[in-house]
Amino acid sequence: MIYFDSAATSWPKPREVWEAMEHCIKFAGANPGRSGHQMAVKAGRLVDEARELLASLFKIRNPDRIVFTLNATEALNLALKGLLKEGDHVVTSSMEHNSVTRPLHVLGTxxxxxTKVSCLADGSIRVKDLEAALRPNTAAVVITHASNVTGTLMPIAEIGQLTKKRGVRLIVDAAQTAGVFDLDVSFMGIHLLAFPGHKGLYGPTGTGGLYIAEGLELTPLKEGGTGSKSEIPDQPDLMPERYESGTINSVGLAGLAAGLKFIRREGMDQIRSHEMNLTRRFLEGAAEIKGLTVYGPKELYARAPVVSFSLEGKPAGPVATMLDQQYRIACRAGLHCAPDAHKTLGTFEQKLVRFSFSYFNDEREVDTAIRSLQEIAAIPSEKFNKKEDKSCGC
Amino acid sequence: MIYFDSAATSWPKPREVWEAMEHCIKFAGANPGRSGHQMAVKAGRLVDEARELLASLFKIRNPDRIVFTLNATEALNLALKGLLKEGDHVVTSSMEHNSVTRPLHVLGTxxxxxTKVSCLADGSIRVKDLEAALRPNTAAVVITHASNVTGTLMPIAEIGQLTKKRGVRLIVDAAQTAGVFDLDVSFMGIHLLAFPGHKGLYGPTGTGGLYIAEGLELTPLKEGGTGSKSEIPDQPDLMPERYESGTINSVGLAGLAAGLKFIRREGMDQIRSHEMNLTRRFLEGAAEIKGLTVYGPKELYARAPVVSFSLEGKPAGPVATMLDQQYRIACRAGLHCAPDAHKTLGTFEQKLVRFSFSYFNDEREVDTAIRSLQEIAAIPSEKFNKKEDKSCGC
Structure with a gap:
């Protein structure tokens, strides 16, 4: 099978990831931060290690400013609901995943x-449009680092300069970039950074987190079961416990730590370079296919390794189903949980097919995919409209 | 090492648990419910299997009424914050874990x-006291199935009859009983059942869930990233997606399914009988130790396999540290995240040492622990007061 769905979750994982998880279950399977016995301490160290590796990756001075969540969606919910209060104004883009737009929709009530700033047809944002949207009561800008539909990279450092100048908090969704692109919270002026553990960081599902800048206090989403300050009725104000209620996913985080060590060993530049090379190769091949339209920026440097496209006269769902069932290529068709993005691209009704590449893909796989798409493109359109659309809406 | 800390998380896990997790990572590592390709479908089936096994265990007709969370604390937060509105009255007991009391403390603001109904000195509750606390605006009773400090079992079925008669919702915290004691949501009249996956159900950390009775709608804690109805700005009203935002812990849930199959194969009655036999053996041995006081019910039938005790003149923390470091017995000292429970028992200042037993413990381990406690009991108290208290507060 050719797996081009790493924007949903990366696969395969490096061998050391599940080895670390097995080791954790077998030899450090106690509850970290609960009891004081040796195995609980050992479990705690594994979790600390993941925190330290992440701090190093994102240039965060104090690892305890990173809190672990079930996934990036939870991290974004905590960031948005924890920060924004009645009367606040928040600015976002028209390219966001619904893990941003849905919490904002609730906060809107x-x-x-x-304010959703309209992006251009390639998914990019003009910082001056974003600046024009700022108001005296703007509390935060929340924006993705790269679109999960088109891979369009957003100019976070430039936005960070703007938000710093205007005294506005910057919240970044790094779902598609953590582990692949440089993220320096201090240089970029990021106050809240949400990331999944199971995509570019090569950890297992069930992992994710939020960096919370020093001095910033959020309203927790959940309380109780923190393993500290049992005597008080309130949630403790200690970091990271304040935002980590209940038993943490120590086994998953042991895997995440192994994923982070894999990235450190291989080198993030090397990983990115490989993935972008595949993206370039795909874009070049796709340009030769009649009726295939790629969305997003033309320039490679403006992209993450995520590419969405359409085939003229052929609905996205059946194309993806054919890729899966006849060519054994796993990808994702639909709206990709980002209806606003598809409206921006003009593909809300039509939907798109998405390929996303990881370090474990190779050029041969890209070439196979190009040949497969050539074959599909050559099929008369009528044959497609009869097919049931099995694409997933999100 | 002798592991008597299964009330925090069970250890070891059955071999098939990590085997299932490794299999999931290697062969079903896609994101379930996101894409339509074969590996995503396979991942979805593993999650469905966990849901079906849980539904069968708790006698839930429709598995989709079970939503997965990071842990039981998240499930309790969702239950309480999702159900209770301004002006509502809620009744709870004085033996609750702070995963109940802390969310209630926030809701109180x-x-x-x-209303916290005072329990008796052994941790038990009188249903008539609970009944007396009900008011016309009482929306729910929230209570643990068994105390995580004393193991005291609460009369859930009887409480369920009362709440049914009075038209009040019943929320049950099954952190210490799921997988060990019978739970029949219909017979017991339970509307919301919160459970961890990583204790008596033998799954890994990072798993837990909430059963939500048919017809009951909660306000979600989180929105976005559900994998369905991407076209709408709201959180979809489909079950279970409505309450499962972001990528689900498919790897952990594959492990949980294996844990559930382990319970089914061994037989829950057999598991409980083994654990209660160990509890009885420990209680009998402990009764012979001078200066050792066990808290909680005298009768075995009124208990879960969780026992807390004190040694006269010897603080709980140093006793647990000595058990760990000199006798290699892992247990938990402190307040066990349940300050109200310790106030009920009169042990808030003093704190307690807790032993909790699992199916993987044996009689030999209990006998070793009894001998170790006899030795510790024989040490002059003065030696203890000098020791640093390394016990964990929660």
């Missing part, structure tokens, strides 16, 4: 004003 | 009235 609670007195938070939301 | 938002116009929800909370």
């Amino acid at each position: 609670k007195g938070v004003e939301v | 938002k116009g929800v009235e909370v």
Whole structure:
């Protein structure tokens, strides 16, 4: 099978990831941060290690400012609901995943004003448009680092300069970039950075987190079961416990730590370079296929390794189903949980097929995919419209 | 090492648990519910299997009424914050874990009235006291199935009859009983059942869930990233997606399914009988140790396999540290995240040492622990007060 769905979750994982998980279950299977016995301490160290590796990756001075969540969606919910209060204004882009737009939609019903800045047809944003949207009561800008539909990279450092100048918090969704692109929270002026553990960081599902800048206090989403300050009725104000209620996914985080060590060993530049090489190769091949339209920036440097496209006269769902069932290519068709992005691209009705590449893909796989798409493109359109659309909506 | 800390998380796990996790990572490592390709479908089936096994265990007709969370604390937060509104009254007991009391404390600041019914000195509750606490605006009773400090079993079925008669919702925290004691949501009249995956169900950390009775709608804690109905701005009203935002812990849930199959194969009655036999053996041995006081019910039938005790003149923390470091017995000292429970027992200042038994413990281990405690009991108290208290507060 050819797996081009790493924007949903990366696969395969490096061998050391499940080895680390097995080791954790077998030899450090206690509850970290609960009891004081040796195996609990050992479990705690594994979790600490993941935190330290992440801090090093994102240039975060104090690892305890990273809190672990079930996934990036939870991290974004915590960031948005924890920060924004009635009367606040928040600015976002029209290319966001619904893990940003849906919490904002709820906050909108609670007195938070939301402005969505329209992006250009390639998914990019003009910083001046974003600046024009700022108001005296703007509390935050929330934006993705790269679109999960088109891979369009957003100019985070430039936005960070703007938000710093205007005294506005910057919240970044790094779902598609963590582990692949440089993220320096201090240089980029990021106050809240949400990331999944199971995509570019090569950890297992069930892992993700949020960096919370020093001095910033959020309202927790959950309380109880923190393993500290049992005597008080309130959630403790200690970091990271304040935002980590209940038993942490120590086994998953042991895997995440192994994923982070894999990235360190291989080198993030090397990983990115490989993935972008595959993206370039795919874009070049795709340009030769009649009726195939790629969305997003033309320039490779403006992209993450995520490419969405359409085939003229052929609905995205059946194309993806054919790729899966006849060519054994796993990809994702639909709206990719980002209806606003598809409206921006003009593909809300039509939907798109998405390929996303990881370090474990190779050029041969890209070439096979190009040949497969050539064959599919050559099939008369009528044959497609009869097919049931099995694409997933999100 | 002798592991008597299964009330925090069970250890070891059955071999098939990590085998299932490794299999999931290697062969079903895609994101379930996101894409339509074969590996995503395979991943979805593993998650469905966990849901079906849980439904069968708890006698839930429709598995889709079970939603997966990071842990039981998240499930309790979702139950309480999702159900209770300003002006509601809620009744709870004085033996709850802070995964109940802390969310209630926050709700208390938002116009929800909370009544804590005082339990007796052995941790048990009188249903008539609970009944007396009900008011016309009582929306729910929230109670643990068994205390995580004393193991005291609460009369859930009887409480369920009362709440049914009075039209009040019943929320049950099954952190210490799921996988060990019978739980029949229909017979017991349970509307919301919160459970961890990583204790008596033998799954890995990072798993837990909430059963939500048919017809009951909660306000979600999180929105976005559900894999369905991408076209709408709201969180979809489909079950279970409505409450499962972001990528689910498919790898952990594959392990949980294996844990559930282990329970089914061994037989829950057999598991409980083994654990209660160990509890009885420990209680009998402990009764012979001078200066050792066991808290909680005298009768075995009124208990789960969790026992807390004190040694006269010897603080709990140093006793647990000595058990760990000199006798290689892992247990937990402190307040066990349940300050109200310790106030009920009169041990809030003093704290307690907790032993909790699992199916993987044996009689030899209990006998070793009894001998170790006899030795510790024989040490002059003065030696203890000098020791640093390394016990964990929670």
